[in-house]
Amino acid sequence: METQLSNGPTCNNTSNGPSTISNNCSSPVESGSIEDSKTNLIVNYLPQNMTQEELKSLFGSIGEIESCKLVRDKITGQSLGYGFVNYVDPKDAEKAINTLNGLRLQTKTIKVSYARPSSASIRDANLYVSGLPKTMTQKELEQLFSQYGRIITSRILVDQVTGVSRGVGFIRFDRRVEAEEAIKGLNCQKPPGATEPITVKFANNPSQKTSQALLSQLYQSPNRRYPGPLAQQAQRFRLDNLLNMAYGVKSRFSPMAIDGVTSLAGINIPGHAGTGWCIFVYNLAPDADESILWQMFGPFGAVTNVKVIRDFNTNKCKGFGFVTMTNYDEAAVAIASLNGYRLGDRVLQVSFKTNKTHKA
DNA sequence: TTAAATT
Numbered sequence: 001m002e003t004q005l006s007n008g009p010t011c012n013n014t015s016n017g018p019s020t021i022s023n024n025c026s027s028p029v030e031s032g033s034i035e036d037s038k039t040n041l042i043v044n045y046l047p048q049n050m051t052q053e054e055l056k057s058l059f060g061s062i063g064e065i066e067s068c069k070l071v072r073d074k075i076t077g078q079s080l081g082y083g084f085v086n087y088v089d090p091k092d093a094e095k096a097i098n099t100l101n102g103l104r105l106q107t108k109t110i111k112v113s114y115a116r117p118s119s120a121s122i123r124d125a126n127l128y129v130s131g132l133p134k135t136m137t138q139k140e141l142e143q144l145f146s147q148y149g150r151i152i153t154s155r156i157l158v159d160q161v162t163g164v165s166r167g168v169g170f171i172r173f174d175r176r177v178e179a180e181e182a183i184k185g186l187n188c189q190k191p192p193g194a195t196e197p198i199t200v201k202f203a204n205n206p207s208q209k210t211s212q213a214l215l216s217q218l219y220q221s222p223n224r225r226y227p228g229p230l231a232q233q234a235q236r237f238r239l240d241n242l243l244n245m246a247y248g249v250k251s252r253f254s255p256m257a258i259d260g261v262t263s264l265a266g267i268n269i270p271g272h273a274g275t276g277w278c279i280f281v282y283n284l285a286p287d288a289d290e291s292i293l294w295q296m297f298g299p300f301g302a303v304t305n306v307k308v309i310r311d312f313n314t315n316k317c318k319g320f321g322f323v324t325m326t327n328y329d330e331a332a333v334a335i336a337s338l339n340g341y342r343l344g345d346r347v348l349q350v351s352f353k354t355n356k357t358h359k360a
Numbered sequence: 361t362t363a364a365a366t367t
Contacts, residue, residue, distance in 0.1 A: 045367055067367055111365085118366050128362055155363070206364045293366035346364065 012049035038090035042115040044082045047106040049302055059085040061290035063092030084115055091267045099291045105298040125173040127182060132167045132193045143220055144191055145171045149178025234299035271352025276304050277331040279323040282349040286316040297323045298336055301330025324355060
């Protein structure tokens with residue numbers, strides 16, 4: 001696994017960017033209202049199965065949304081893992097950044113930030129860097145590249161098991177010209193203290209994932225921001241699911257059977273609302289809001305909607321709320337994990353919603 | 361040894 005000797009096309013000056021983009025289509029941003037907007041956000045690292053409606057549901061819990069778009073592959077329709085949310089009120093956009101940036105959803109930690117005005121100059125500004133010293137940190141990587149422009153994101157890929165650097169990373173610049181200069185300046189150069197030169201070139205687009213690739217994705221430690229017990233249970237559960245997908249291991253639950261029965265026979269099953277599984281959450285604090293429900297349930301799987309029930313006059317939470325999850329088994333694990341969970345000084349009761357109007 | 365960042 002050594003990339004010694006400069007074999008092949010390692011150290012020529014590649015400028016293999018996508019051949020010139022034809023610009024005959026109408027420019028996407030001409031309304032003027034979006035440029036330099038304090039209301040328009042870009043949301044990155046969304047779970048693959050998250051829909052535009054779920055995106056709107058999540059961000060709509062902050063404030064009124066003017067428009068919302070999940071970006072999809074033009075041909076397959078698959079989510080590209082990012083989207084845009086444009087609020088009516090700039091203060092809601094700011095609040096969304098403060099409360100939703102870093103939110104864990106399934107295997108992802110989403111990023112919420114202001115969208116830059118769309119233009120050709122910010123496209124294709126992403127670099128692939130390899131041959132990095134294994135000891136180089138993300139910060140050091142940024143320091144190396146920052147002399148060429150404003151860095152939007154940086155990342156060093158790590159071994160899924162050991163967490164050690166793979167010597168491969170990405171740098172996204174604000175503008176393509178900055179990326180071009182960085183290639184000229186750093187490709188085939190040795191970073192300070194390094195013994196081998198690095199390779200810097202334009203990055204490819206990420207490829208579609210098979211379920212096998214999904215497996216390896218799970219093992220690599222994502223962002224270790226809030227590695228609490230809940231997240232660990234959720235991750236353990238996802239691992240079970242992925243093992244099922246990859247190797248056909250039977251799960252403890254049988255979501256397909258139950259969902260099938262429900263849709264075919266119309267049998268009333270607790271929590272089943274047609275569009276998903278409705279979960280009742282009891283003993284929330286008066287100041288609870290939707291974000292706490294997203295935070296608690298999001299790591300367990302696909303959450304399509306959350307709602308805190310409030311008093312009409314005081315606008316305080318009446319002590320309960322609802323969460324809708326798409327998949328039965330994820331909902332079941334969330335309930336099993338969160339029922340009895342201590343939130344602040346309260347112990348939550350979590351169950352599938354029933355049709356009872358009151359408890360006897 | 362290439363991960364979902366500009367509608």
